[in-house]
Amino acid sequence: xxxxxxNPNKFFEARMKGEESLKIPVLIVLISGIIGGISAFLTSSMxxxxxxxxxxxxxxxxMSFMPIGSAIGAVIASFIIWLIIAAIFFGISCIFKGEGKxxxxxxxxxxxxxxxxxxxLISAVLLYNFVSTVQIPMITDPTKIKEVITxxxxxxxxxxxSAIGVLFMLWSANIWVxxxxxxxxxxxxxxxxxxxxxVAAYILFSVYQMGVM
Amino acid sequence: MRQTLPSFLFLFLLIFAxxxxxxxxxxxxxxxxxxxxxxxxxxxxxxYQVSPEVLMRNDVGTVTVTVKNMESDKSVNIKxxxxxxxxxxxxxxxxxxxGRLGPGESLNLTFTIxxxxxxxxxxxxxxxxxxxxxxxxxxxxVTVDSSSLTIGVKDIPVDIFKEERxxxxxxxxxxxxxxxxxxxxxxxEKEVIPxxxxxxxxxxxxxxxxxxxxxxxxxxxxxxxxxxxxxNGDNYHSTxxxxxxxxxxxxxxxxxxxxxxxxxxxxxxxxxxxTGDINNAGLKEAKSVVMKVxxxxxxxxxxxxxxYFVGLLSADDFSxxxxxxxxxxxxxxxxxxxxxxxxxxxxxxxxxxxxxxxSGGMTSSGELPVSMIVVLVVIAIVVLGLIAYSWKKx
Numbered sequence: 001x002x003x004x005x006x007n008p009n010k011f012f013e014a015r016m017k018g019e020e021s022l023k024i025p026v027l028i029v030l031i032s033g034i035i036g037g038i039s040a041f042l043t044s045s046m047x048x049x050x051x052x053x054x055x056x057x058x059x060x061x062x063m064s065f066m067p068i069g070s071a072i073g074a075v076i077a078s079f080i081i082w083l084i085i086a087a088i089f090f091g092i093s094c095i096f097k098g099e100g101k102x103x104x105x106x107x108x109x110x111x112x113x114x115x116x117x118x119x120x121l122i123s124a125v126l127l128y129n130f131v132s133t134v135q136i137p138m139i140t141d142p143t144k145i146k147e148v149i150t151x152x153x154x155x156x157x158x159x160x161x162s163a164i165g166v167l168f169m170l171w172s173a174n175i176w177v178x179x180x181x182x183x184x185x186x187x188x189x190x191x192x193x194x195x196x197x198x199v200a201a202y203i204l205f206s207v208y209q210m211g212v213m
Numbered sequence: 214m215r216q217t218l219p220s221f222l223f224l225f226l227l228i229f230a231x232x233x234x235x236x237x238x239x240x241x242x243x244x245x246x247x248x249x250x251x252x253x254x255x256x257x258x259x260x261y262q263v264s265p266e267v268l269m270r271n272d273v274g275t276v277t278v279t280v281k282n283m284e285s286d287k288s289v290n291i292k293x294x295x296x297x298x299x300x301x302x303x304x305x306x307x308x309x310x311x312g313r314l315g316p317g318e319s320l321n322l323t324f325t326i327x328x329x330x331x332x333x334x335x336x337x338x339x340x341x342x343x344x345x346x347x348x349x350x351x352x353x354x355v356t357v358d359s360s361s362l363t364i365g366v367k368d369i370p371v372d373i374f375k376e377e378r379x380x381x382x383x384x385x386x387x388x389x390x391x392x393x394x395x396x397x398x399x400x401x402e403k404e405v406i407p408x409x410x411x412x413x414x415x416x417x418x419x420x421x422x423x424x425x426x427x428x429x430x431x432x433x434x435x436x437x438x439x440x441x442x443x444x445n446g447d448n449y450h451s452t453x454x455x456x457x458x459x460x461x462x463x464x465x466x467x468x469x470x471x472x473x474x475x476x477x478x479x480x481x482x483x484x485x486x487x488t489g490d491i492n493n494a495g496l497k498e499a500k501s502v503v504m505k506v507x508x509x510x511x512x513x514x515x516x517x518x519x520x521y522f523v524g525l526l527s528a529d530d531f532s533x534x535x536x537x538x539x540x541x542x543x544x545x546x547x548x549x550x551x552x553x554x555x556x557x558x559x560x561x562x563x564x565x566x567x568x569x570x571x572s573g574g575m576t577s578s579g580e581l582p583v584s585m586i587v588v589l590v591v592i593a594i595v596v597l598g599l600i601a602y603s604w605k606k607x
Contacts, residue, residue, distance in 0.1 A: 008603050115596075122592070160585055167596045174600045 004111050005171075008178040012108060016182050020103045025082075025110020032113045033078030035120035037071035039161075042127045044070040085109055085198070089180055092194045098184030108179030112172045119168025123161040130157035166203055173199040255284045256291070256343050258351040259319055265446030266391035268328040270359040272448040273304065276326055278339050278353070281319035288313045290344035294322050298337030300330040301355055328357040362387055362396065362415065364441040364454045367422055374463035375432045376559055381405075381456065385412055385441060386420035396443040398423045404430060405437060415443070429460040468495035469502065469526065469551050471565055483539050484515060487547065487567055491523055492531040499526045499553035499561075504534045507548035507564055511541030526553070540569050 004011040044067035086109040090102050173195050181191035259281035268274050276296065282289045291314055295307040305325040314320055326337065336352040343349075367384040387393055396412040410423035429435055434457060441452040474489035493499050505520035506512060514520070515537040523532045538547055546566045554560050 006599060006602060156585075160589060163589060164592055167593055171596045171600060174603060178603070 004114060004175060008111075008175045009181070011111075012179050012182040015108070016104075020101065020107050022103070022107055022110065025107050025113070028113045028117065029078055029082045029110050030075070032116045032120060033075035035117060035124055036078055037074035038124045039120065039127050040070040040074040041067045042124070082106070082110060082113070088198050089176065089194055090184070092197060093180060093184040093186055093190070096184075096186055096190040096194065098180075098186050098190075098194075100184045104183040105180065108183045109176060112175040112179055115168045115171035115175065119165055119171075122164050126157060126161045126164070130155070130161075162206060166206060169199065169203060255287075255289050255346040256280055256282055256314065256341065256349060258339065258341070258349060261339075261351075261353050263353065263355055265448075267356045267358045267389060267445075268326075269361075269445050269448065269450065270328055270330075270332065270357060272357075272445055273325065273327050274355075274446050274448075275323050276337065276339075276353055276355065277321050277323040278351070279319050279321050280314070280341055280349075282314040282316055284316050286316055287345075288315045288318075289346045290314075291320070291346075292342045292344050294339065294341045296324040296326075296337055296339055298326075298335065300333075300335045301337045301357075302327045302329045303337070326355065328355070330357060332357050332359050356390070358389060360388055361450060361452050362389070362393065362441055362443055364398070364439070364452055366454075366456055369456070369458065372464075373427070373429065373458055373460050374466070375429055375460055376466075376555075376561075377463055378426050378428045379458075381425045381427055381437070383423050383425070383439060383454070384420055385415065385423065387415040387417055389445075390417050391445070392416045393443045393445050396421075396441070398439055398441050400425065400437065400439045402427075402437050404428055404435075427458070429458075432460045432462055434459055463497075465496040466555065467493050467497045467499035467526070467528070467553060467561075469499055469553060469563065470494055471549070471551075472531075474567055476567060476569055479537070483541065485538050485540055485547070485569060486518075486535060487538060487549070488533065488535040490531050490533055491526065491551065493526040493528055496528050497555065498528060498530075500524075500555070502526045502532075502551070502553040504536060505550050505552070506536055506538050507550045509544075509548050511544040512547055513539040515539050545569055 048066055083106070086102070086106040089109060090098075090105045093105075176195045176199075177188070177191045180186055180194050181188055184191070184194075186194065257280070259279040261276065261278045264275050264277070265272065278294075280291065280294065291308075291311040293307060293309045294311060296303045296305075303324055304327055305323070308322055311320065311322075322339075322341075324339075333356075335355045335357065337355060339349070339351040339353060341349040341351070363384075363386040365384055367382040369381050370379045373379045383398060385396060385398065392414055394414045396415045397409055398412065399409045401408070405425050405427050407425065410425070412421050412423060415421060425439075427435075427437065437456045437458060439454045439456065441454065443450055470492050472490045472492055474487065477486045477488070478484070479486055491502065491504060502523035502525070503520060504523060506514040518535050518537045521534040521536055523534060526532060536549070540547060546568055549565045549567055551563045551565065552560060
């Protein structure tokens, strides 16, 4: 399994000889989703603590489930995003006259989630450290939510976590390039373009979000 | 023989006539004091009054003499009356052509005098000239005594404390021989009430007490100035009194001190939570204790704890508090105001300064610490290195 990280070309070349199997990719995506869920849980908890005073008492009880909901949502979202990413790659590769089944593409995209597990773990640790040490200010005026939350999200620790996420996203993108190359029988260049377009868009969007908030 | 008898008889009658012709010496009747009066005067000084009874130096007073016609069946024409003195200055003019005084009638003549002389007893003379009557020369004793009233501290507390009322009693005495009037003690001290005590008349050898309340607002040496004013006749006089007092902090008052102060950054940026304990190390309870952040440039109190109400803090008691504050980048101290009231409702206020140390994993500008930057760089090197390696292996 480590070979997918160090020599993805050789790994996918060997995988092409066998039948498509989604067992391991599902497991990888699930683990990545769980880790993402932990981060979502921590972030939601921080928001909840700050916004408690702005909510009416009857809403506070309901909103206490928000962190758990966020975590579950993150797990589910990871599978949906996996499908979406695979579909985008499959669609773009059609432009380059790619050949191969969607299932294979889905399988190989799943393997590309391994770096996000590592990156997610590091980000979760950083986020946990940040949330446990910083004092969350109480918001009593709903109109001041953005004024208080923005510094939280733009705090250096949060930005560091996002930066690490971007780095590991690049690593995943590298694995996807080789995966698409073999799954859709593309040249390296075309595979690179196929992956670069959506990934670059995503990274640019992430950077933009970090700057705007 | 016949010739000597008529001579002898004539001589006897002559002697007898001379004896009846000599008038009797008049008795000194009714004028006290000295009095150098002419024989058989039909007018006399029946009485006199000096006002005030005892003059102080430079006092203006009056001397009133009563001139009486002692004749029972004829009136007397009073031509003039004068007052002469070498020492006492006579301010008023002499009386001329006063008029006829009927039998048994009397007349008051007043002269204004000024005691320009040193203390002593002086005898200005009254001269009254009458027509068909003998002239009168009469000396009247006038006493000049410049001794003033005495004023001194009768009672003050042993200890005088800041913001506590102290009672000061002043005693006023009259060592003079006459009564003085309109005696009052005044002060312009803002911390002393009342500002004036009216004592009234003070008889000879009499003393009275006046009370004042002094509430100092600052500790240290205070000198209270009082002025004693009185009238001797129509003449105003005054005497000053200075009372030095030492004001100290009350040994029993509440004394609030802060302990266990902790400053926690909120978000690691400009918001801070200040927590700690407020302790009453004094002997009296402090009421309505409130902790709050003072107004200062670069300092802004924030919700939820802009101010913290502690309430009643008994002696030896303590309470926790917390305050939220936003501190500007250039500020390093936060002023905390501690307010409380004593049993009289007097408000006390004290300011303590809390230092802000910008740490907690962040530099003063809110950047990442070096260790985190190193971690990021290492991760970047590893990731990019593996990507490059995978392409090399392709």
